[in-house]
Amino acid sequence: MELRKVLVTMPVDAGYQEQFAGALPGAEFTYARYDELTPEQLAAFDAAVGDPAPGALSKLSGLRLLQLNSSGVPADCLTLRDSHPGLVLCSTSGAFGQAISEHMAAALLMLMKRLHTYRDAMKQGAWQSLGKVVSPRGMQVLAVGAGSIGTAFARLMQALGSYTVGVRRTPGGAMDGFDEMHTFERLDALLPRADVVALSLPETAQTVDLMDARRFSLLKEGSYFINVGRGSAVDQEALLEALSSGRLAGASIDVTTPEPLPADHPLWRQKNLLLTPHISGFYHLRATHDAIVDIACRNLAAFPDGPFIARVDYDTGYRAR
Secondary structure, eight states, X not given: OOOOEEEEOSOOOHHHHHHHHHHSTTOEEEEXXXXXXXXXXXXXXXXXXXXXXXXXXXXOTTOSEEEOSSSSOOGGGGGHHHHSTTOEEEOOTTSSHHHHHHHHHHHHHHHHTTXXXXXXXXXXXXXXXXXXXXXXXXXXEEEEOOSHHHHHHHHHHHHTTOEEEEEESSSOSOOTTOSEEEEGGGHHHHGGGOSEEEEOOOOOTTTTTOBOHHHHHTSOTTEEEEEOSOGGGBOHHHHHHHHHTTSEEEEEESOOXXXXXXXXXXXXXXXXXXXXXXXXXXXXXXXXXXXXXXXXXXXXXXXXXXXXXXXXXXXXXXXXX
16 A cells, blocks of 8 residues: 655755755655644644654554654664554664764764864964874774664775774674674673774664773773664763873763753763764755655655665664665
8 A cells, every 4th residue: 555645854954955855756745843833733643754753653543654863773763663563664874874874973083183182272372283183094993883884984984094894783794894893792802902992873672871980991902983773872980080180091982871962961071072062964064954854755756665764673773684
């Protein structure tokens, strides 16, 4: 049975609306936020594009396809297997690799070349050298999470001369961008080898507090740390200690717990930390927006038989293999 009524809650311009209409001719598209619609209106949709607002899922009683506009899958969406049997749930995994990996590489080079400290010195009009810098050439980069984001970052770091090591949930799979690949069972053994540790993980029971005080203590003195996945993967007190003690030469985090991070939180005042407000992906790069709309349109057109791009495995919360 074809999809007839589709709600699109993500921001789209006229060109994107034409793309949606072309993917599902004859369907009725509504472009609105979840909170702009009544429970009766929400119940009438058989497909929705956009991460559901809190409380909206229970009102989408007729839903047969939910296309998220995020790579990670909110925990409440995994309950749809029980409340909406047969519902096709898709993420946009694969859409964010370029934007987020470029953010990661830019942040890392900023820290390695002390550009943030020169930016700070500008406020005092200080014309002076701030000391030695380091290069990613010859460094070992550990990408924890070897999906599209981790892989794109590994490729960039290889191009800069780094030796790249990946960590993924399951063995096997593509090695593009990586000199070595391991599973999570090897994480503790790999951390002391790494000059750079970069996390790009969704939130699951296995990733919460993955980087705790014990694991930060395993890192090399003077190493670098990046997190662009979910803030819950990092014990923030342990991160503060690693920065203030000098174990970390620098860190870049685009995600925190909670979000927004309170203005009085000590992380804001760390000299060698770049803290950004969950902006490395989103729609800031046009290529990301294009990719998200393309995935959504392909999945709408593929219903009900598929194949679907980035269909979610309800058991793992990851993209189904």
